[in-house]
Amino acid sequence: MSTTTSCKTVLASKVSASFRNQIKADIKERNIHPKLVGFLANEDPAAMKYADWTAKTCAETGVDFELRKVSKMDLEEAITEANQDKAVNGIMIYYPVFGGKQDAYLQSCVSKFKDVEGLCHEFVHNVYHNIRFMDEEETMKCIIPCTPLAIVKILEYIGVYNPVIPYGNRLYGRTIAVVNRSEIVGRPLAAMLSNDGAKVYSIDVNGIQLFTRGTGLSLKSHKVEETEATVEQVVPQCDVVITGVPSANYKMPTHLLKEGVVAINFSSLANFQEDIKQKASIFVPSVGKVTVAMLERNLLRLHDYQSK
Amino acid sequence: MSTTTSCKTVLASKVSASFRNQIKADIKERNIHPKLVGFLANEDPAAMKYADWTAKTCAETGVDFELRKVSKMDLEEAITEANQDKAVNGIMIYYPVFGGKQDAYLQSCVSKFKDVEGLCHEFVHNVYHNIRFMDEEETMKCIIPCTPLAIVKILEYIGVYNPVIPYGNRLYGRTIAVVNRSEIVGRPLAAMLSNDGAKVYSIDVNGIQLFTRGTGLSLKSHKVEETEATVEQVVPQCDVVITGVPSANYKMPTHLLKEGVVAINFSSLANFQEDIKQKASIFVPSVGKVTVAMLERNLLRLHDYQSK
Numbered sequence A, B: 001m002s003t004t005t006s007c008k009t010v011l012a013s014k015v016s017a018s019f020r021n022q023i024k025a026d027i028k029e030r031n032i033h034p035k036l037v038g039f040l041a042n043e044d045p046a047a048m049k050y051a052d053w054t055a056k057t058c059a060e061t062g063v064d065f066e067l068r069k070v071s072k073m074d075l076e077e078a079i080t081e082a083n084q085d086k087a088v089n090g091i092m093i094y095y096p097v098f099g100g101k102q103d104a105y106l107q108s109c110v111s112k113f114k115d116v117e118g119l120c121h122e123f124v125h126n127v128y129h130n131i132r133f134m135d136e137e138e139t140m141k142c143i144i145p146c147t148p149l150a151i152v153k154i155l156e157y158i159g160v161y162n163p164v165i166p167y168g169n170r171l172y173g174r175t176i177a178v179v180n181r182s183e184i185v186g187r188p189l190a191a192m193l194s195n196d197g198a199k200v201y202s203i204d205v206n207g208i209q210l211f212t213r214g215t216g217l218s219l220k221s222h223k224v225e226e227t228e229a230t231v232e233q234v235v236p237q238c239d240v241v242i243t244g245v246p247s248a249n250y251k252m253p254t255h256l257l258k259e260g261v262v263a264i265n266f267s268s269l270a271n272f273q274e275d276i277k278q279k280a281s282i283f284v285p286s287v288g289k290v291t292v293a294m295l296e297r298n299l300l301r302l303h304d305y306q307s308k
Helices: A012-030 A045-061 A072-084 A100-107 A121-128 A146-157 A186-195 A231-237 A274-278 A288-307 B012-030 B045-061 B072-084 B100-107 B121-128 B146-157 B186-195 B231-237 B274-278 B288-307
Strands: A035-040 A064-069 A090-094 A175-179 A199-204 A207-212 A223-227 A240-243 A261-265 A280-284 B035-040 B064-069 B090-094 B175-179 B199-204 B207-212 B223-227 B240-243 B261-265 B280-284
Touching (some): A012 A146, A045 A064, A045 A090, A045 A288, A072 A090, A072 A100, A072 B223, A090 A288, A100 B100, A121 A186, A121 B100, A146 A186, A146 A261, A175 A186, A223 B072, A274 A280, B035 B288, B072 B100, B121 B186, B146 B186, B146 B261, B146 B288, B175 B231, B186 B199, B199 B231, B274 B280
Parallel strands (some): A175 A199, A175 A240, A240 A261, A261 A280, B175 B199, B261 B280
Antiparallel strands (some): A207 A223, B199 B207
């Protein structure tokens, strides 16, 4: 039986530190001044907090961050102007703006050469199809949606990815649950993890889907199947459980979890119960700071693509 | 006071006849065999009915239509294969598949060179920005989302567009309500009508937006403002009221309508009350057959672009 002390809590600030240091050193050494513009068009306190955090991290690392507050009605024109403005290297939007499909529309309005969040259709599509470069010559790596990318980096940091196995298959043998199937985090994350060899149960209110490494020749990507299995059947099999449920009422029942599970929460609300440390070997209570580091990393890439 | 007999009911079959005849003659004369593939991945009886209708119209006009029934989980791979298959000239999907943002994702998975529905991001974006060509040389006109296009064709047929006014401004002076602000019909339709000079009230459960001809130099497109006005204030001002509410409980109150209004319903359910003909000068109870004609028209365009 595990004890409370055997669980290691890993903070996002710890994981992000090496990325932040790398980015800071890179910017200083190359004497570049990458500029990121964030558009805030809502009154959501969580978005405002995220914007403050982006500003703070950017100031520390040497990124020129400008927050532009615009009305919802003016946002699309403001994005179009920033797409065309050579002084702007990266663009991000604090969602939700309108919510629903109109936000999906806005995501694709950001030029792919400035899309630090990696949410335009081409980048999301490339994740599903395991296409890793933007160009045929393979000189420009695709931008990966920043929250799923942050979670992958955390999984690497905490040793879930096994570096002994060849690149592209380092999750082979792992079973992972992702509780969230949004188009911007949960679904691309499930695809990425299965592309890297994991067996992934994607769980949301509409049911459970199983993502596995695909065999389809045309797509070279993961395979997805619907399953009749229940959360009670699936969760106890999982080595890693990743949650992102935007509801204060949702809690993953600790008793379902495997002894020694790796538990990661990317919701802004606590999705695990208070006794999680009695069951988990590693607990990551939030991922936001790693996400901001990934935004900056994507910004540097796009800055370099723009100079080509 | 108008009488029941003074209202002209205009059926979609009547409006679509000239388009169908034109398409049929064009296909026969040029001895071409354009192929349209429709993907059905749901059990929705309305979708099945729409598919039957597409098949029937295609058979009449000489389009080679193939309905492919696939599971939801296999749909994206099937689209990718059809994108790459030179024997396929056009692709359409019977929505909803997953619903929500995942369907928005699927819309953009269809190659723009085969997207007869005009729902990929580039085409929808071009509607909002009043960009009318796919290429800088202006050799390929954009595909326009087919239901909004069908409604424009109906408005032309019934004389709401005024051909005396120069092209691009033929709705100048008209006030139009569009009751639906979906990303695939209501919002692009409001944009198109305002790009053509109308004052458009876009109404949905989240409120009312006013679309007018824009003055923004960078976008050359319509302007959108939120308004505090109510349905009771707005609807009586409208020369044309276009409804698309997918609910059996929704009815536009006849007493709000202007005497002699033009009433058009694109919902599969009746959105006007039974006494609509006592108020309207023209009543168009459905638009589906014109939509299918527009699908075929888009198919012919794409067929020609592919041969370039």
